[in-house]
Amino acid sequence: MPRLRATAIIPLLLLAASAGCSAPGANDDDAKSGSGPIKIALVDAQSGQLSSLGAWELKGARLAVDEWNAAGGVNGRQIQLDVFDDQGDPTTGTTLARKIDSEGHIAMIGTAESAVTIAMAPILKQAEIPNITSGQSPGLVAAGSEFLFLNGPTSTTYDETLAKYIVDKQGLKSIAMITNNGSYGKGEHDAFLKALSSRNVVPVADQVVTTDQKDFSAVLTGIRQKNPQVIFVGAEEVESGLIVKQARDLGITVPFAGAAPQGTPVFLDTAGAKNAEKTIVSSPYLSNDVSDASKKFAAAYKAKYNEDAELHGAKAYDGTQILLTALKSSNVATGKALADAIRGTKYQGLLGDFAYDQTGVGIFATSIGTIQNGKLVAVTG
Amino acid sequence: MQVFLQTIIGGVSLGAVYALVALGFSLVYRTMGLVNFAHGNVVTVGAYLASTFYLTSKLPFALAMVIAIAVTGAIGLVIERVLRPLENRDFDLMLIGTIGFGIVLDALVIAIWGATGRAVPSPVQTEPIDLLGLRIRTYDLVVLAIAAAATVLLVLFLSRTKRGAAMQAVAMDHEAATAVGIHVGRSNAIAFMIGAGLAALAGGLVGPLLYVSPALGGALGIKGFAAAILGGFGSIPGAIVGGLAIGVLDSFTAGHFQGYSELVTFIVFTVIIMVRPTGVFGERTVNRA
Known part of the structure; x- marks a missing residue:
C-alpha cells in the first residue's frame, strides 16, 4: 500500500512542477492533446x-x-492510472472530483461506493469527465448524468433475480x-422490497x-x-458477515440471501465458512470458472497479486476495458465524445455482454449461486 | 421478554470491551488530567498485534494477547516519554500531541498491515450455551471474565501496592507528591503503560467478535470515551458501569430505533450528562481537573 501511495504521489508532484512552468489553465489542454500518456484517475477508498x-x-x-x-497502449500512447483515496467519504469525493478535473484526467474509474459517486456526479458532469463506477445503487441512475456509467447491474437487477429464485x-x-x-443498504432495501411486493x-x-x-x-x-x-x-461485506455470525450464535439456522457482498471472501472470513453455508447469492460473477475469459482473468490476477480474483476486481477490470476500448475506437476523444463512445461500446466482458442504454447501465442480468463447502457454486437450472 | 434478555446479553459483551477502553482513558486522566486522544488508535494497534501473533505466528490466543499487551504497553511508554517535557507547561500542546500520535499510529497500522483488515476466528470454538431459549456465547463469558479480572487487578494495584499508592498521590496533588519524593514522571509513565495495555486487551478481545481493520479503534474509542464520561471521568468503577451501560443502551436503541439508534444513544447520553455532569461516579474533587 505505501508503495502505491508513493507512485501515486510522484506523478502529482511532477504535474505540480510542470503546471508551475506553464500558463494557468494550459495543463488542462496539454493532457488532452495528442501526445504524452493518457491520464485516467482511479478514485476509491x-x-x-x-x-x-x-x-x-x-x-x-x-x-x-x-x-x-504492455500491448502498446492506446494509439501508441501509454495509459497512466493515478490513484486517489476518497476514504469512502462523499465530501472527500467532491474535493477529488475537482482535483482530477484541474489535473487534466480525461476519465475516471470508481468509486465503489454509490454515495461517493452520486456526490461526485454533478461536478464530473460539469467538467465533462466520463466516469465508470462500481456502485450499483438505483440512485446512480437517478443522478441522471450522461457521463456516469455502471460496470455492473443495479440493485434492481440483483434483487429481482434473487426474489425470482427465492419466491418463484x-x-x-x-x-x-x-x-x-x-x-x-437503502438501495437494496427498496429494490428487494419492490421485487417482493410485485x-x-x-x-x-x-x-x-x-x-x-x-x-x-x-x-x-x-x-x-x-x-x-x-x-x-x-x-x-463486513457487516453482512457479522450479522450472519451473530445469527448463528443466536441459534438461527435458516439460510441467508443477498447480493454481491455475500459472494466475497471478506464476507466468508467474517461470518466463518461454516456459518455462511447455504447463503443464496445473486451476482453477475459467481466464480472464476464461469467462462474462458474469466479463467484467463483469474490466472492473470493470481499471477500478479497472488490472491484469488472476485467480483469487484472483475467489475473494475470490465469497466476499465470498456473505457480503454472506447478511447481506442474514438481515437482518444475526451468529454462528450468519449462518453458517447463508451455508450456505443459493445463489449463481451467477464460479467456478460455489455450494451449501454441511455441511463448508463450496460448489463441487466445476474446469476444465482449458493455457498457450499465455503465456495460459491452456481445454481443450475 | 426473550428479546429483552437477549438484547441485554448482546449489549453486555460489547459493553465489557467498552469498559476496558474506558478504564484506559480514565486511568490516564486521573493520574495526569490528560485525555489521551491516541487511545482509540492504540486499541487498533493492540487488535492487529494480537491477531497477527494469533493467526500469522500461530501462537496460542492467550500468549498472543500477552505479547500484544507488552508491545502496546511499550508504545504507551514511548508516547509518555515524548510528551513528558510538556507536562505542567502547556496542557493544550499535550492534548494535541496525543492527537498527533493517534494519526501516526493510524498511518503506521495502514503501512504495516494494509487498509483491508482481517477476520479473526473465535479462539473458543464451543457452541453457545442455551439457557431457556437464551443463547450465550462462550467467548462472551471469557471476555467478561477477563475484563473482570483486569479490573480487580487494577484496583488491587492502585490500592495495595506502593507504586499504586504513589500514583493515587500524584492524582490527588502532584506537587505535594513531588515534595514527598514521588517521581511524577515515572508515575505518569506507568499510567500510560497500563492504559495502553488495557487498550490492547480490549482490542485483542474484540477481534474475534468483530473485524480487525484500521477503523476498529475509532468506533471503540468514541464509545469507550463516552463510557468513561458517563461513569464519571477518572473513576475506576465508573468506567466499568459506564462501559456496560453504553453497551446495553446501544443494544436497546438498535432494537427500537433501527437506523436512528446511534442518534438516540447519544441523545440519551447527552441528557444524562446534562442532568449529572460529573457522571454516575463523578468525584472530581479527588482527581485533578
Whole structure:
C-alpha cells in the first residue's frame, strides 16, 4: 500500500512542477492533446472501512491498464492510472472530483461506493469527465448524468433475480429483511422490497441497522421469533458477515440471501465458512470458472497479486476495458465524445455482454449461486 | 421478554470491551488530567498485534494477547516519554500531541498491515450455551471474565501496592507528591503503560467478535470515551458501569430505533450528562481537573 501511495504521489508532484512552468489553465489542454500518456484517475477508498472494495477495484483496473500498456497502449500512447483515496467519504469525493478535473484526467474509474459517486456526479458532469463506477445503487441512475456509467447491474437487477429464485422457484414466502441505512443498504432495501411486493409477498420482518452497528442481538432475536424461511441481508461485506455470525450464535439456522457482498471472501472470513453455508447469492460473477475469459482473468490476477480474483476486481477490470476500448475506437476523444463512445461500446466482458442504454447501465442480468463447502457454486437450472 | 434478555446479553459483551477502553482513558486522566486522544488508535494497534501473533505466528490466543499487551504497553511508554517535557507547561500542546500520535499510529497500522483488515476466528470454538431459549456465547463469558479480572487487578494495584499508592498521590496533588519524593514522571509513565495495555486487551478481545481493520479503534474509542464520561471521568468503577451501560443502551436503541439508534444513544447520553455532569461516579474533587 505505501508503495502505491508513493507512485501515486510522484506523478502529482511532477504535474505540480510542470503546471508551475506553464500558463494557468494550459495543463488542462496539454493532457488532452495528442501526445504524452493518457491520464485516467482511479478514485476509491484506499483507507477506512470500505478499503477492501477500493483495493479490489484498484487491482482489477490496474490489471486491465497494464495489459493495454504492455500491448502498446492506446494509439501508441501509454495509459497512466493515478490513484486517489476518497476514504469512502462523499465530501472527500467532491474535493477529488475537482482535483482530477484541474489535473487534466480525461476519465475516471470508481468509486465503489454509490454515495461517493452520486456526490461526485454533478461536478464530473460539469467538467465533462466520463466516469465508470462500481456502485450499483438505483440512485446512480437517478443522478441522471450522461457521463456516469455502471460496470455492473443495479440493485434492481440483483434483487429481482434473487426474489425470482427465492419466491418463484423455491416457493419461500416467509422472508425477513435486514438492511443498513447507508446508500447501498437503502438501495437494496427498496429494490428487494419492490421485487417482493410485485409478487404479493410481505416480509415477516423489515429491520434497519446502522452502517457501523456491531451488535445485532435485538434485531436478530426479533427475527428469530418470526421464524422466517430465509433472511435477506442488504449490507456491505463486513457487516453482512457479522450479522450472519451473530445469527448463528443466536441459534438461527435458516439460510441467508443477498447480493454481491455475500459472494466475497471478506464476507466468508467474517461470518466463518461454516456459518455462511447455504447463503443464496445473486451476482453477475459467481466464480472464476464461469467462462474462458474469466479463467484467463483469474490466472492473470493470481499471477500478479497472488490472491484469488472476485467480483469487484472483475467489475473494475470490465469497466476499465470498456473505457480503454472506447478511447481506442474514438481515437482518444475526451468529454462528450468519449462518453458517447463508451455508450456505443459493445463489449463481451467477464460479467456478460455489455450494451449501454441511455441511463448508463450496460448489463441487466445476474446469476444465482449458493455457498457450499465455503465456495460459491452456481445454481443450475 | 426473550428479546429483552437477549438484547441485554448482546449489549453486555460489547459493553465489557467498552469498559476496558474506558478504564484506559480514565486511568490516564486521573493520574495526569490528560485525555489521551491516541487511545482509540492504540486499541487498533493492540487488535492487529494480537491477531497477527494469533493467526500469522500461530501462537496460542492467550500468549498472543500477552505479547500484544507488552508491545502496546511499550508504545504507551514511548508516547509518555515524548510528551513528558510538556507536562505542567502547556496542557493544550499535550492534548494535541496525543492527537498527533493517534494519526501516526493510524498511518503506521495502514503501512504495516494494509487498509483491508482481517477476520479473526473465535479462539473458543464451543457452541453457545442455551439457557431457556437464551443463547450465550462462550467467548462472551471469557471476555467478561477477563475484563473482570483486569479490573480487580487494577484496583488491587492502585490500592495495595506502593507504586499504586504513589500514583493515587500524584492524582490527588502532584506537587505535594513531588515534595514527598514521588517521581511524577515515572508515575505518569506507568499510567500510560497500563492504559495502553488495557487498550490492547480490549482490542485483542474484540477481534474475534468483530473485524480487525484500521477503523476498529475509532468506533471503540468514541464509545469507550463516552463510557468513561458517563461513569464519571477518572473513576475506576465508573468506567466499568459506564462501559456496560453504553453497551446495553446501544443494544436497546438498535432494537427500537433501527437506523436512528446511534442518534438516540447519544441523545440519551447527552441528557444524562446534562442532568449529572460529573457522571454516575463523578468525584472530581479527588482527581485533578
